Amino acid sequence: MNRPRPRFRPGLLVLAGALLLAPVAPSLASAATAAEAAGAAGAAAPPAVVPAWTPAPPTPSTTPMNPTPTPTTGPPYPTDYPTPTPTPTTALRCSATWRLVSDWPGAFHAEVTVRNTGTSPMARWAVRLTLPEGQGVRDIWNATISSTIDGVVTIGNTDWNGRIAPGASTAFGMIGTGPATAPTLSCIAV
Numbered sequence: 001m002n003r004p005r006p007r008f009r010p011g012l013l014v015l016a017g018a019l020l021l022a023p024v025a026p027s028l029a030s031a032a033t034a035a036e037a038a039g040a041a042g043a044a045a046p047p048a049v050v051p052a053w054t055p056a057p058p059t060p061s062t063t064p065m066n067p068t069p070t071p072t073t074g075p076p077y078p079t080d081y082p083t084p085t086p087t088p089t090t091a092l093r094c095s096a097t098w099r100l101v102s103d104w105p106g107a108f109h110a111e112v113t114v115r116n117t118g119t120s121p122m123a124r125w126a127v128r129l130t131l132p133e134g135q136g137v138r139d140i141w142n143a144t145i146s147s148t149i150d151g152v153v154t155i156g157n158t159d160w161n162g163r164i165a166p167g168a169s170t171a172f173g174m175i176g177t178g179p180a181t182a183p184t185l186s187c188i189a190v
Contacts, residue, residue, distance in 0.1 A: 092189035093118035094164070096112055096114050098110055106177065107177050108180035111172070115167075117166075125164065126154055128153070129154075129155065135183065137176055139175040
C-alpha cells in the first residue's frame, strides 16, 4: 500500500527552557491547532502529543586527542659555539738597541737602550753583548757587568732602573775599547 509521506512544516518546540527549531509533522501541527481552537471555544482540549526529544550525536572533533608533536626546523641545541677567547699571555719581552755616541782612536762611547716590548712590567733585565773580535768594555754606568765569558758580556740593571713599564725604556752607557762596531745584542726580561 502506498501511503503518502507526512509533510513537515516548520514549527517551534520548547523543552525545559530551551528553544528548539525543528520540523513538526502535520498531524502534530493539526493537534496543536485543534487544541487552540477548542480552548478558544471553551471546550476541553485534547492532550497534545509531543515527540520525545533526542539529542543530536556529537560532532566528531577534528583535533586528535593525542596530537603528534610537530617537528622543529632545527636541532634544540646551538650549532654555533663561540670561540673561546685565548687567555692573554703576560710574556715579558724586551729589546736592546746600540747607538754610537762618539769614537776616537782605539775607543768609543756607546749607549744601549732597553725597551719593554711585553704586556707586563719588567722587574729586572739583562743584556748580552756578543763583542766583535778585538772589542772590550772598559767602563759602564747605569748598569752592572755580571759576567764576561769568551767575548760575551752580560750587563744587568741597577736597583733604580730595573722596573720598566710596558712600552717604556731605560738606557745605560759604556766606554768600549777596540773598533767602534756595534755588537750583537740580546735582551732578557725577568
